[in-house]
Amino acid sequence: MCCLLACSKPKPAEISGTEVDKVLGEMTELMIHDVSNPPLAMRFYSYACLGAYATYVAQDPKLPAIHQQLNDFPSLPSLDFTGADPALASLFTMMDISSRMQPSGGMMKAWKQKYVDSLRNQGFDSEVIEKSQVIASQISPIILGYAKADRYNKISNFPRYTPSKVEGKWYPTPPGYFAAVEPYFSSIRPYTLQDSLLTSLQIQAPIPFSKTKNSTFYQASDEVYQAGKKEDERKIAAFWDCNPFALSDNGHLLIGVKKISPGAHWMGISGIVCAQKKLSFGPSLLVRTVLSIGLLDAFWICWREKYHSNRIRPETAIRKLIDPTWKPFLQTPPFPEYPSGHSTVSSTAATLLTKLLGDNIAYTDTVEMRYGIPSRSFSSFHHAAEEASISRFYGGIHFKDGITSGQEQGKKLGKYLLNKFNL
Numbered sequence: 001m002c003c004l005l006a007c008s009k010p011k012p013a014e015i016s017g018t019e020v021d022k023v024l025g026e027m028t029e030l031m032i033h034d035v036s037n038p039p040l041a042m043r044f045y046s047y048a049c050l051g052a053y054a055t056y057v058a059q060d061p062k063l064p065a066i067h068q069q070l071n072d073f074p075s076l077p078s079l080d081f082t083g084a085d086p087a088l089a090s091l092f093t094m095m096d097i098s099s100r101m102q103p104s105g106g107m108m109k110a111w112k113q114k115y116v117d118s119l120r121n122q123g124f125d126s127e128v129i130e131k132s133q134v135i136a137s138q139i140s141p142i143i144l145g146y147a148k149a150d151r152y153n154k155i156s157n158f159p160r161y162t163p164s165k166v167e168g169k170w171y172p173t174p175p176g177y178f179a180a181v182e183p184y185f186s187s188i189r190p191y192t193l194q195d196s197l198l199t200s201l202q203i204q205a206p207i208p209f210s211k212t213k214n215s216t217f218y219q220a221s222d223e224v225y226q227a228g229k230k231e232d233e234r235k236i237a238a239f240w241d242c243n244p245f246a247l248s249d250n251g252h253l254l255i256g257v258k259k260i261s262p263g264a265h266w267m268g269i270s271g272i273v274c275a276q277k278k279l280s281f282g283p284s285l286l287v288r289t290v291l292s293i294g295l296l297d298a299f300w301i302c303w304r305e306k307y308h309s310n311r312i313r314p315e316t317a318i319r320k321l322i323d324p325t326w327k328p329f330l331q332t333p334p335f336p337e338y339p340s341g342h343s344t345v346s347s348t349a350a351t352l353l354t355k356l357l358g359d360n361i362a363y364t365d366t367v368e369m370r371y372g373i374p375s376r377s378f379s380s381f382h383h384a385a386e387e388a389s390i391s392r393f394y395g396g397i398h399f400k401d402g403i404t405s406g407q408e409q410g411k412k413l414g415k416y417l418l419n420k421f422n423l
Contacts, residue, residue, distance in 0.1 A: 015087035017284025021271040023048070023094045024288070026111050027102065028264050034103045035244055037181045038341065039299040042263040043152065046191070046292040048097045051143035052090040053289040055079070055135060059086045060282050066290060066421045070191045074146055077138055084131035087281040088119070092136035093143070100144055150189040158184050168209025169310045170336035178334035186304035191293045192420050193301060201301060201412050203405040206311050206338040211321060218321060220399045224314040225322050228329045228394040237329050237395035239368075239376055240265070240342065240388045259371065262342045262388075263295045266349040268367030269384065273357050287356050291349060294417045298348040298410060302341050305409075311338040314396055328396025340398045343389035343406025344413075350385035351414025355423055357381075385410075 027048060031041045050067060057063045058079045067073055081089070095112045099105035119129055161183040163171045172178060193201075210217040228237060242262045260268075270291050274284045315332045319325075333341075354361075359380060366375045378384040389407055392398035 015085065015091070015281055017279045017281050018271070018275050019087070019091060019281070020052070020094075020284055020288055021275070022115075023091055023098070024267055024271065026108060027098050028260060028267075030098070030102045030104045030107055031264065032244070032260060033107070036102075036261065037244060038242075038261040038263060038345075039182045039185045039296075039303060041244070041261040042292065042296045042299050043147075043150075044098065044101055045263060045267055046289075046296040047101060047143055047147045048094045049285070049289040049292045051097045051140055052094040053285050054143065055093045055139045056086050056090040056282055056285055063282050063286055064421060064423065066286075066293075066423075069420055070293070071189055071194070072146075072149065074142055076142060079135055079138065081135065082131075083127060084135050085124075085128050086132075088124075088129065088132040089135035090281075090285060091115075092133050093139050096136050096140040097143055097147075100140070101147060152188045155182075155184045155187065158187075164310060168312050170312055171316055172334055173313060173315050173332040175331075176334070180307075181333070181335045182303060183307050183335075186300055186307070188300070190297045190300040192417060193297055197416070198301070201409060201416065203305065203339060203409045206309050206405070207399070207401050209312060209317075217317075220401065221314060221317045221321055224328075224393065224396055224399060225318050225326065228396050233394040234329055236387055237391045239373060240391035241330055241395070242342065243331060243333060260368065262345050263292075263299070265367055266295065266345065266353075267292065269349075269363070269365055269381075270353060270357075272366065273353070273361055273363050276361075276363060277357060287353070290356060290417070290421065290423065291352055294348050294352050294414065295345055297417070298345045298413055299341065301409065301413060302339060302344040302406065303335075305339060306336040306341070309338045310336045311402070313337045314399060330392075330395030330397050332397050337398060338402045339406035339409060340389065340392050340402045341406065342392055343385075343398075343403045344410040346385035346388040347407045347410025348414045348417075349410075350381035351411050352417060353381045355418050 024045065027044060031044065036044065054067045054076060057065060057067070058076070059081045095108055099108040099112070102108065116129060120126065161180045163180060165171065207217050207220055212218060228234060241259060242265050243259055244261050267288065270287055274287055279287070313332050314337070315326070315328050361381065362377070362379050364375050364377045365384065369375055389403050393400060393403055
């Protein structure tokens with residue numbers, strides 16, 4: 001009897017919702033390695049989460065079939081989960097999609113093998129692992145095909161984007177003078193948005209450019225010029241910087257500094273609160289899937305307006321109108337100003353997460369501590385979104401109306417998505 005007990009394999013623990021964070025964390029590392037721009041990073045997250053969720057929900061009818069509400073979503077085969085672990089199959093689907101979509105996907109394949117080895121060490125039966133991988137192999141090609149059909153791969157066929165030299169329009173800024181990021185992103189298929197609905201999500205036009213000192217635009221520029229000088233304002237700006245590739249001017253040497261994207265930051269926040277609430281695997285995966293789909297559409301609608309209004313950045317305007325030597329506290333991102341992407345994305349995220357996880361949920365944001373950024377505590381998701389939005393003003397990279405319009409659009413989109421998914 002004692003021998004039998006000693007020789008038997010330990011029963012593996014149930015796969016928890018925090019396992020999702022392990023895969024998403026590795027995806028984030030690949031994005032930092034590859035310098036994935038913010039909209040593209042969200043595209044990677046969303047398809048990986050969507051594949052995982054479509055796998056898991058096939059055996060859990062209690063969860064909403066949100067994937068069936070997406071534009072042009074394909075039919076899925078019936079799945080036989082006999083002898084498999086649904087959560088494990090979902091994680092494998094996520095890994096497989098990441099390994100095929102991300103430029104450094106080979107690193108995900110190597111990481112997956114280490115993960116499988118760790119499962120065996122925990123006592124997972126090899127047959128369970130194998131059958132779970134078989135299920136993943138049935139879903140991941142379909143989701144990859146769905147991703148390919150979104151037309152992102154057609155963007156390279158568009159003519160190279162040429163910035164306008166018209167006064168008041170966006171133009172690349174120092175020190176890198178980087179080319180425009182994703183000028184054709186709104187040409188891809190969004191997840192939920194349709195032409196008939198875009199009018200209801202529209203925002204007003206930005207304040208028109210003017211050199212006149214008593215004009216609204218000049219005053220808006222001077223407002224940015226005067227802001228961001230207090231220590232607490234600069235701390236807020238630095239915390240929410242989320243610039244995937246900034247250049248640090250070190251004398252005669254420019255050094256690239258890689259950071260996570262705004263979407264990655266909010267994916268990390270969702271993980272912190274899902275773990276805090278001890279959500280099981282299915283509900284935790286639902287949160288990440290709704291969030292990632294919502295943020296992809298937030299980038300889509302925001303980028304659509306950015307390259308439509310094509311407004312000048314504060315850095316260019318202030319140097320032209322007020323002070324030719326002025327530099328913003330944060331490095332200006334390489335795309336038009338209006339509206340603020342972080343405001344749009346953060347307001348969408350806060351609206352979704354408040355509904356999914358609760359209002360006035362206090363948490364401490366430790367997402368970027370591993371990258372040397374101290375933690376900050378918030379009383380709610382909306383509190384964090386408000387701070388993320390105003391951080392762009394403190395950092396000198398957005399005008400106030402770009403921030404408020406982004407917030408308005410993000411909240412509208414969040415409410416639309418909640419209604420769309422009946423959440």
